[in-house]
Every structure is written in C-alpha cells, then in structure tokens.
Amino acid sequence: MxxxxxxxxxxxxxxxxxxxxxxxxxxxxxxxxxxxxAIEAAEVMEHFQWLDPTEASEYTLDPARREAVADEIADVCCYLLSLVNALNLDLTDAVLAKLVKNARKYPADQFRGRSR
Structure with missing residues (x-):
C-alpha cells in the first residue's frame, strides 16, 4: 500500500x-x-446521504461503489493538497497542532465515548 x-x-x-x-x-x-x-466533499457525502447507518457501513462492500467513493475521496485529497501548496502550509505541522488543540478542548477522560 x-x-x-x-x-x-x-x-x-x-x-x-x-x-x-x-x-x-x-x-x-x-x-x-x-x-x-467543499464541492468534492459534498460529492463524497452524496453517496451516503439517504442511507441508514448499517447501509452506509456496507455501501462500499460493492466494488463499483467502493471505487466511486475512493475517486471522490481522492478528489478531496487532491484539492486539499493543492490548497496546502497554494498557501505554502505544512500539512503535517497543521494537523499535529490541531490535534494538540483538540486534545485540550476535548480531554479523553471527559469525552471518551461521547459524541458531544
């Protein structure tokens, strides 16, 4: 891989x-x-829009659907990488810094198993 x-x-x-x-x-x-x-992210969302949680989990078991979703996710990643390039950002630094902020905002001992 x-x-x-x-x-x-x-x-x-x-x-x-x-x-x-x-x-x-x-x-x-x-x-x-x-x-x-944002447009490409919406195209990913469109695949799952009206599915219940079980259907959504099983959606990509079909090879054609899996490929279609993978294509849309790749489009999202391509535009994200292009945006990072255009802004001259370090993606790894940005993600790691955000994880630190989120860890402070959502301490594991207070938010484990909670969606809010």
Missing amino acids: ADETMTVAQLRQAMQQFVDERDWRQFHTPKNLAMSL
Whole structure:
C-alpha cells in the first residue's frame, strides 16, 4: 500500500507536478481551491446521504461503489493538497497542532465515548 511508503511531501510534489504540467497554477487560488474542496466533499457525502447507518457501513462492500467513493475521496485529497501548496502550509505541522488543540478542548477522560 502506498500509504505505507509515500510521504505527504511526495504527494504534494506529485500534485504540484500534475498542476504545473497543465499550467493550472493560475487558476489555483485559495478561493477556487477551497470552493472545489467543499464541492468534492459534498460529492463524497452524496453517496451516503439517504442511507441508514448499517447501509452506509456496507455501501462500499460493492466494488463499483467502493471505487466511486475512493475517486471522490481522492478528489478531496487532491484539492486539499493543492490548497496546502497554494498557501505554502505544512500539512503535517497543521494537523499535529490541531490535534494538540483538540486534545485540550476535548480531554479523553471527559469525552471518551461521547459524541458531544
């Protein structure tokens, strides 16, 4: 599995190469990328919109559905990586910093097993 061997930096570079080969950097403004990211996330959500929890859990057991959902999730990731590139953010630093903030906001001993 590539998740085990490829770094975030390598994914960012691959995404930037894809964009640059098509001369799309001119269109990859933070506004456009943020909007596209939200649109693609909504396309993931659309697959599960009217399913009950059991149906949603079983939805991707069908290979065609699994591929369709994977494609939409990949689109979300591509736009996220492009947005990170456009803003020159360090994604790993941002995620780790947010986890620290969330750990303070939601201490495990107070929120374990709770959805709120």
